[in-house]
Amino acid sequence: MSDKTNPGNFFEDFKLDQEIRHATPRTVTAGDVALYTALYGPRFPVQSADSFARRLGLRAAPVDDLLAFHIVFGKTVPEISLNAVANLGYAECRWLAPVFAGDTLHTISRVIGLKENSNKKTGVVYVRSQGYKESDELVLDYVRWVMVKKRDESAVITDERVPKLIDHLPADRLRLPMGLNFAQYDWTLAGSRHGWEDYEPGEKIDHVDGMTIEESEHMLATRLYQNTAKVHFDQHRQGQDKLGRRLVYGGHIISLARALSFNGLGNAAFVVAINGGRHVNPTVAGNTIYAWSQVLDKAELDGRTDAGALRIRTVAVKDQPAAGFPDKDSTGKYPDSVVLDLDYWVVMPKREKRRR
Incomplete structure (x- = not known):
């Protein structure tokens, strides 16, 4: 059998402090923004209109903060969560620079924690992932943890660590887009x-x-972010799971x-x-x-x-x-x-x- 396909990493494949440079860089387009709007219908004015954003000192409307997050996140799935049971949580996530249509994003992750579950069938992987523009400007930094299946339930896991994460980011660590000023904010056009x-x-x-x-919408959205996690797409596979449905x-x-x-x-x-x-x-x-x-x-x-x-x-x-x-x-x-x-x-x- 050919070994050219990617089966994804199982829990025992991860090592503490391992660095993973994820494929594939992704250029964000106006089409991505339009599709994101069609899927969710966000109406926040700064991300909706170039004219509104320029009044506040930005060069154009930035893409929705969560669209940038999902694209950066999606890059990590083939190596981190292709064999996931569930994504469990997030912490210490900061947006550090706005993303605009035309920017190209790539992601680098580091394994910061590993903890085998008592059932010996799965374990929790903690990673810090960082999204960058093509200029290597850091735009997003976050931690997530995900439950991943073991390939071999008998595999012995000896190198474990649960990272200490802060309860919440203090306000003095928050960063606003450079040049942003709300002095000319139009409350009427904002709608609130x-x-x-x-x-x-x-x-x-x-x-x-x-x-x-809708079934088609959530799968379309997940493909938009190039998130390849099996649990979202393969009904044949998920039909054999206890829930019997795509997640x-x-x-x-x-x-x-x-x-x-x-x-x-x-x-x-x-x-x-x-x-x-x-x-x-x-x-x-x-x-x-x-x-x-x-x-x-x-x-x-x-x-x-x-x-x-x-x-x-x-x-x-x-x-x-x-x-x-x-x-x-x-x-x-x-x-x-x-x-x-x-x-x-x-x-x-x-x-x-x-x-x-």
Whole structure:
């Protein structure tokens, strides 16, 4: 049998501190942006209109922050998660520079942790992945951990380590696009009148709207990012799994939740960091996604009078409106309806006229 195909890495193939340079570089195009908009319907104005972005000092509308994330993430799948059971979580994720149509992205990962599961059939791989432009400018830096199958259940794993990750990024580590200034922000065209001052820690927002996932859409989205994970595409294979269905890529749920959050967080102009995230329960085609958010914290940004940061927790729910704010119980157990729990920082313009 030919050995020219890539079977993907199994848990015992990973080594601590291993560096992986991922194929294939990807040039982001206006077509990618249009397709992303068609799939999720995001309406955040800075990413929607060149004219709006230029008023704020940018050269054009940047691509959606999560589109850049998914492309950088997708590069890692053939080496990191082709044989994954599930992607488990994210931490220490920062956007460090905007991405524009025409930029070419590539990704480098380092294995920072390994932990075999007690069943000896799988293990958890922790990686720090970094996305770069063709100029080697760093645009994204994040950690994720993924459960990966073992090729040989009898293989002995001796080199293990669980990395220590911070609970959340402090506001002084957040970075805004160079040249950005919200002094000329058009609140009418933005579609929401609520600025940074209008939100308070503890406040909960039901984003009201729902979006049903179609089989063809979630697979099209995942292919857009060149994510080749088998669990998203191969129904013959997945039909033999206990769920019996293709799983929706977790990033697809993140993008749906972000798009839905416009209704209530319409001026959350940029996602600048992800502090932590969990895909709590699986999602399949036919599920309808709703979302609610809670303001966890708000922070001034050093040297900025035009904008502040909000730390947001967004919970995505399947087949259940979010008006009741479904959440984990006192023991930390989530109801089956909750599919995503995401903690992240956004940047929002201020309405007060204190700009210099």
